[in-house]
Each structure stands twice: as C-alpha cells, then as structure tokens.
Amino acid sequence: MLIDILGDFLQSTGFATITGGQIFMLLVSFVLLYLAIKKEFEPLLLVPIAFGMLLANLPLAGLMKEPIVEIVKDPNTGKLVSETKELGGLLYYLYQGVKLGIYPPLIFLGVGAMTDFGPLIANPKSILLGAAAQFGIFFTFIGAIALGFTGPESASIGIIGGADGPTALYLTSKLAPHLLGPIAVAAYSYMALVPIIQPPIMKALTTEEERKIVMEQLRPVSKKEKIIFPIMIAVVVTLILPSAGPLVGMLMLGNLMRESGVVERLSKTVQNELMNIVTVFLGLTVGATANAEIFIQWGTIKIIILGLIAFSIGTAAGVIFGKIMCKATGGKVNPLIGAAGVSAVPMAARVAQKVGQEANPRNFLLMHAMGPNVAGVIGSAVAAGLLLMFFGG
Template sequence: MQIFQGFLDALKGLWESSGFMQLTWQNYAMIVIACVLLYLAIKKQYEPLLLLPIAFGMLLVNLYPDIMGAPHINLVEIASMDDPAAKGHVIREIGGKIFYEDPTYGGLLYYLYQGVKLGIYPPLIFLGIGCMTDFGPLIANPKSFILGAAAQIGIFITFIGAIFLGFTPAQSGAIGIIGGADGPTAIYVTSKLAPELLGPIAVAAYSYMALVPIIQPPIMKLLTTKKERAVVMDQLRPVSKLEKIIFPIIVVIICAIVLPSAAPLIGMLMLGNLFKESGVVERISKTAQNELMNIITIFLGVTVGATATGTVFLTPKTLGIIALGLLAFCMGTACGLLFGKLMYKFTGGKVNPLIGSAGVSAVPMAARVANKVGQQENPGNFLLMHAMGPNVAGVIGSAVAAGVLLSVL
C-alpha cells in the first residue's frame, strides 16, 4: 500500500510540474502564433534566417518559461557561522540572524540574452552586414540617399503619434525606430532608451523585416500606377575600387563627428564594408559575413523570440506597440514611394518609384520585393541593383535616425 501511495505521489508531482498545470492561456496562444511563424519561415520562406529562430525561441519560452529565468539568491538561515551547510557560501547577518547565500542560476537563454540587453549583438550584426553589402549602386546613384532618408520619415511620424498616445518620449523613440525595418538598430536604440520594451519592440522589428514580402506589395500597388511600375531604368555606371574604399571612410568620419551616438552602428557597418572592399583581409571578411554573422543571428533570433512570453506579450500596451510598429513600417514604405514618385516626375519618367519602397533598411529583401513587383508589370524590368541603392542608404539612414533619437532623448 505504501509503495502504491508513493507511486501516486510521484504521478501527482509529475502532473503538477508539467506544462498542463504551469502554462496559462496566454502561453498557449503564443504557442499557436509561434507555429504560424514557423510555417511562414519554412513553407513560405519569409526571411527564414530570422523568422525561424525567432519563432522557435517564442515556442520554447512559452513551453518552458524558466529557460529565460533570471538568477537570484536565496537566504538560508543557520544557527552559527560555523554551520557546515554554509561552507563555501557567503554568510550574511541580518537583524541579528545569520544566513548564507544559496545562489541559483539563470536559464540558458537568459545568459545569451545579455548580448541583446547590453547592445553587443547589433553592432556585430552590422559588421557582418557591411561585409556582405555592395555600396556600388548607392555610389553610382547618389540620389538614392534621398529615398533612403525619405523612408525614415515614418520613424518620426510614429514617434510623435506614440507621444500623443501616452508613451514617454524615450519609449516613443524606441517604438518609432521599428519603422526603419532594421532589427539590430531597433534593439540598440531600445536597449538605451526603453529597455523595459525591448521584448515586444525586438519581436515586432524582426517580424516586420521577415514579413516584407507580405506588407510592402499592397502599399506599392496602392501608391503607384501601372505605368510607373513598368518603368525601365538606365544601367548604372561602373564604380571604381578606389571609390568603394574611400566611401566607408568618409561616411564614418562624417557620421561620427556629426552624430557620435550613431558611431557604434555606423562604425561597425563601414568597418565590415572596408574589410570587403579593401581586398587585403579576405579571411577576416569571410569570417565576419559567415561564421560570426551566423552565430550572432542564432543567438539574437532565439533570444529575441524568447522575450515573447504570453503574459508579457498579450497585453493591450504590447499589442499597441506592435500596431504602432506596423504603422511606422508602412509609413516608411509609403514615404519612400512618394519621394520615388517625385523623382519620377522631376526626371521625366526615368526613375521607377518602386525603388523608393526599398528605402527601408530590410536588406536585401526590400530590394528584391521592389524588383519582383516591377517584373510583374514588365517581365524584362530588372530593378534589383537600382533598388539596392536606396536599400543600403536605408541602412545608413536608420542608423543616423537612431543617432538623432539617442542624442535628443
């Protein structure tokens, strides 16, 4: 009988420690959302390198919340400082009583998340992006800077809107930066301005980056005509190696002097690009754009997804942030397109307005989407290289916008 009772007690303990007793309806809702995102990443291939680790991190933390648990210290009371149980522990005396510290350790993803929280991962991501980015289209067509800057207007429109909705200026700046469609920049700014919002803002920024093929095309077709989308642009001029080497040096000097707060992001981006274009550090360049970039992407994606616990994520405030982030991204896309239409008018129809949508910082997905939509109207229209100009300008523009927000706020 005693053995049977012990067996029942073991089953009871197993049941009480299982997810069926520990998880809430919010956790189950987030598990469903994570599975949907996994479907989009695997089946639809929407930025799988980002969306798959984010979705799996989301799934994991809602199944086992302690994987993001923070370490803490338990105080255990003892009779005297000579108590054998306290050997090797820090002993404290509080209110005439003696305790020893019994530390517990945090979950695996808690420690990996420190790279996000401390702003370490974003500059390293920018280093890898710089190694993979060709600034040639931007150098060949400097007017692309205008489109990259125009797409950042959505950041500041949303910033103002968030203030009117009751968010603090610092929180509003962190929410607005989602409009740049640049996950590393959004994480970097939020870690400085509003770390309490880091989870929902990071998830929103990376999710919208991954969902560019869904979000942008309807806006592009709404704001442009069939004739404008079918415009075939002239081939870009060749860019010399000297120009490509000088460009990152000049950009980092100007940006670091004018906006020192943007130097970590811009500096790493331009350092990576200089690795690539100099041609003398090929081994370092390959490491930064492959092994280092892949490792940081895994850590960043999984830990960002792991911030999306049901109890934190499914709240009116968090859902409001997600909605404002979507508005910021849509506004950035729209502003880039509208400036593209202005350039179409001023150049007598030589600029396809679709390349303006690539002014957001989702490299190279936004440029690919602009090219795809253009080819739907004219199969012989190849806009990819033209769209890469505003796209890489958007990377610089989002970092500059981040520097402005950090300097002001």
C-alpha cells in the same frame, strides 16, 4: 499508491501549469514557423525567433529565468559582496548580448561585409529615397507620444519604422529596455514579413505604367571609390552624430573589409561564421522575450500596431518620393525603388525587383533598389543616433 505517484508526476510537468496565454503564444510561434518553413518568409530570421518564442512559453523550463543573487558579507574582508545562489537560464545569459547592445553592432559589421555599396555610390540621389523612407520613424514617434508613451519609449517604438531590427534593439536597449521584448518581436517580424506588407502599398501608390519603367544601367564604380566611401562615411557621420558611431562604424568597417581586398579571410568570417552565430543568438533571444505575461497586454498590442504603421508609412513615403523623382527626371526613375529605402537589406530591394518584374518582365530593378536600401540602413542608424542624442541623456 500508483495513482498518487502518477498524480505527483503530472503535477510536476508543464501540462499542469500551462496558461491560456502561453498556449496562445505557442500557437503564434507555430504560425511563424509555418511562414518560415512552408512559405520561406525569411527563414534565417523567423525560425530562431519563432523557436525562441516557443521555448520561452513552455512552463517550468526556465530558459529565460534570471539568476538569484544575494548580498552577503565576505567573512574574510567584512565587505558586502554579491553571491549567486541560483544560476539563470541559458537564454537569459545569451540575451545579455541584446540587453548590453553587443549583438546589433556585430550584425551591422556582417551586413557591411555582405553588402555592395556600389549602387549607392553610382547614384548618390538614392540617398534622398533612403532618407524619405525614414519619415515613418518620426511620424510614429509623434503618434506614440499622443498615445501616452514617454519620449524615450516613443523613440524606441518609432524606430521600428526603419525596418531595421538591430537598430531597433540597439536604441531600445539604451532608451527603453523594459520594452525590448515587444519592440524586438515587432521589428524582426515586420522585417521578415516585408514580402507581404510592402507590395500592396507599392501597387496602391503607383500606376502600372510607373511600375513598368526600365531604368538605365548604373555606371561602373571604381575600387578606389568603394574604399574611400566607408572611411568617409564613418568619419563624417560619427563626427556629426557621435551616438550613431557604434552602428555606422561597424557597418563601414565590415564594408571596408569587403572592398579592401587585403583581409579576405576576415571578411569571409564576418560574412559567414560570425554573422550566422550572432543571428542564431539574436533571433533565439529576441523570440524568448515574447513570453505571455509581457506580450499579451494592451501596451504591447499598441506597440505592435504602431510598429506596423511606422513601417507602412516609411514604405509609402519612399514610394511617394520615388514618384516625385520620377516626375523630376522625366520618367527615368521607377518609383518602386523608393520602397527599398527602408532598411531591410536586401529583402526590400528584392521586393522592388519582384513587383517591377510583375509589371514588366524585362525590368531589372534590383541593383537600382540596392542604392536606397543601403541608404536606408545608414539613414535608420543616423535616425537612431538623433533620437539617442535627444533622449539618451
């Protein structure tokens, strides 16, 4: 009798039903947690993503289980109505913020409130570096088409090259929601691994002399300029490309809150409480989409590889254009800041600073790199708007 009871108990646990694929995904989550906690690779992103991945691959927990809904006839009216027979899992409901495109604009609101656009305003030429770094998006879009993905799928895969997780989620939720899982994990993983992926590319494409270049201090930017800039960008970009409005609009609203000086309480809430809450929900549910059944497929592996190619080419294109600007200005531009043209704010700018200081301890590139970095955020949102305009119909 005791043996039967123990046998029934073991059969009711996840140990009896766990698969090889789930074990593999659990190991992947452990590696990501190690990188986040031990190596401190963007822990604010990787900890919730990795733990969401862990939870999604624990059998029988049902945290991402969809609700069971039946269509029944209302006894009072005789009309057919939907009735929920069984509720879904906790993470399933939190995931609706990703699926419905709610979290990404809220993240942009927080990014805008936390970011100083002054370096971009002081050096408008850095817009070109931000634009150049978006080349990886369109190059990979063509590559994905060649590999047999549809137009909307290819657009969603290509946007990973912008190194902007919220933009990738927003576009994919509109164009290819069935690919949200692998694209979300790829986009956020590459964002978190910027300090690993970018430096080898930057060093391979630049000489030590170029990396040593010390740039002149940026001019001071007035408060009036900082207030006018987000209003102008929101109006102009949304009029030209309405599909980019939700992302660009929220980004500029957050920045206006920061710079106006009259809504400090709202600005602090957006920068801290709101941003932290949305980051937890977003990271956790993004990780939870990486279940073994969906993730361990050849199509998913192709997306991961294409995403890495997109991000690498975006970084390379930014550096190469930085070299062109260096030549055009007689050596006044350090090409490393071009790598910050991808949208990972402020990670990519910090990487440019770190690589520059390795070559020259007197080099302070952070503020110079923030210009292309901010331009990259706007550029990736514009690229997403273009792709949405072409394939969203």
